[in-house]
Amino acid sequence: MADNNAGETTSDHSKILKQVEFYFSDNNLPYDKFLWTESKKNDGWIPIKTIHSFKRMQIFQPFEEVVAALKESPQLLEVSEDGLQVRRKEEIKIPSxxxxxxxxxxxxxxxxxxxxxxxxxxxxxxxxxxxxxxxxxxxxxxxxxxxxxxxxxxxxxxxxxxxxxxxxxxxxxxxxxxxxxxxxxxxxxxxxHNFADKNGRRKPRFNAFKQMKADEYKSKSRYGRGKGRGGNQRGRGGNKRRAEDEPASKKQRTDDTPEVEGTTETKDAEPKDAAPKEAEPKEATETKPETTESK
The missing domain is CATH 3.30.70.330 (RRM (RNA recognition motif) domain)
Structure with missing residues (x-):
């Protein structure tokens, strides 16, 4: 960002707020690689001193007035209790x-x-x-x-x-x-064809929305089939464990314990005192077979 008139300073709260709210706006934050990366380090919080170090913020003095101005943000920003950090009140959402x-x-x-x-x-x-x-x-x-x-x-x-x-x-x-x-x-x-380098490829500009969409897609790919259409089943028809056959401890774990990334609930060992699994009764084979998508 370019600097304003060198040597001139102001403590005008409206000007301070306008500049900082721009930094955190939907129009800037998702395209500002530095700010976006910083905001992901600490639940959205960014040190106000970091913001104050930007060139266009140098005219706003003293630092205490910058903090006071940010506390006046009506909707977009909030300041930490110690007055040292600032963040958006609401997270950025992917535009339609x-x-x-x-x-x-x-x-x-x-x-x-x-x-x-x-x-x-x-x-x-x-x-x-x-x-x-x-x-x-x-x-x-x-x-x-x-x-x-x-x-x-x-x-x-x-x-x-x-x-x-x-x-x-x-x-x-x-x-x-x-x-x-x-x-x-x-x-x-x-x-x-001027949107390309000498090898015919365009250097991509940072865009957090693309990153958010990619993360959302990965999340759906990882968990989307787990509880539908047989994605979390143990095979087809006869190999599927019925809910009434589940040990009580297993039921509670499945219902109340969030899944931890990198683990699979269905691979947990059976309780030591559990009785050996018995073959499914013949009538179980009469249930409607799973679709081929559960493979």
Whole structure:
């Protein structure tokens, strides 16, 4: 993040809160690899001193005022009792396809902002703010951190984004900008095959939502068949132990004890004093056989 005017400080609570709530917002946190990783270390808590060390936070002094401002967050944030850490009150949720589409419609691409200055982020945000309420303005950078002179700007509503793109001429500090919807930009670059490295592969940008979906899929794959369609059975028909034949201790373990990753309940040894298993009565073979999916 770019710094604001060097040497100037403020303790304005509204400005402090606006900046930190942006860091923890749905629009930033899932795409900020550092912050996302830090938030996963301690149940979502991140040291406020870590947040205060960011370049754009340096103008907010003293530290005690930063803590006081964060305690005023109406909905998004909460501060630990010792006043040293901050986190979101609610966890990030994976957006629905419809929400993703709406966000794309609210976002525009603009290029022509020149070389980066310490105040570029603030000035570009102020520029877009003239056209409507904004969710975020993300300065695009190369792999080495160099500003590309272009941004993705997300408006609060799609109508303002459309008006910005359709204006006759967009000018920033006497420089005419190239503007288009983000959807148009993505389609243009896809056609040009410029979303790839020299080997034809695109370097993926960090996206926590993809990671969350992958974890969710793994969880379903691991446990999804365990209690349905024979996934937790001991074979087919005649080999299946009936509930009434289960030892009492086994029933309680199955009902009340959470499954521990890496173990399998069905492999537990039988109690030492348990009687040898008897063959299933003949009528058990008349039960409806399991489907082949239970294999």
């Amino acid at each position: 396809p419809e929400e993703g589409k709406e966000r794309l419609e609210r976002t525009v691409y603009a290029k022509g902002f020149g070389e980066e200055k310490p105040t570029s982020q603030v000035e570009i945000e102020a520029y877009f703010g003239k056209f409507g309420e904004m969710n975020q303005v993300r300065m695009r950078r190369t792999d080495d951190g160099t500003f590309k002179s272009s941004v993705f700007a997300e408006f609060k509503n799609a109508e303002d984004a459309k008006k910005f793109v359709e204006q006759e001429k967009a000018v920033f500090e006497d420089n005419e900008l190239l503007v288009m919807s983000k959807q148009a930009y993505v389609e243009m670059k896809s056609e040009q």
